[in-house]
Amino acid sequence: SQQGEEDPQALSIQEGENATMNCSYKTSINNLQWYRQNSGRGLVHLILIRSNEREKHSGRLRVTLDTSKKSSSLLITASRAADTASYFCATDGEDDYKLSFGAGTTVTVRA
């Protein structure tokens, strides 16, 4: 069953603006990961945040994790046309190696 739910489902922004998307999940986790998918292609891992971390940065990406609220956010700063993609959060449960994915947020960056 799906663990994570992303919000919003779709996001359209101007190039140079920041994009923020959120993920909520239901059960305790070991870590939370974000993936990007360009149209019809395989998913690419972006960033992983452990359950004992609150914030992590990677280039223009910033991820936060609030385990008390069971939520995470992904911020993409200074967006580019190449950031147009779908973004998925995935949670790693405490009891197994199964990654559970949400339905994703589709981001469109307008030139």
Place this chain on the structure above:
Amino acid sequence: EAQVTQNPRYLITVTGKKLTVTCSQNMNHEYMSWYRQDPGLGLRQIYYSMNVEVTDKGDVPEGYKVSRKEKRNFPLILESPSPNQTSLYFCASRSSGGIYNEQFFGPGTRLTVL
């Protein structure tokens, strides 16, 4: 280059004609998994394997079979495909040496069942 490969990338078939989608990884990963992706539903796990000869059902296993005879290969078998199995399929692998690790995805197989 570390990668997960899938074949074929595109397949159109007819109801009831058995097919196999191959998946191979060159990273010596223990854990492999199959997902299907449908609009609005995200990725749903079909089957997974923790290691050779160890497989288990995911969230949507009906109509699918898998096998794990070798560490690098994890084929997905549709014994009697039906139109509701038309979907985009992804194979993925990850190391199970630690709990903090990423999953690597194949490029996807777009299957149409007529």
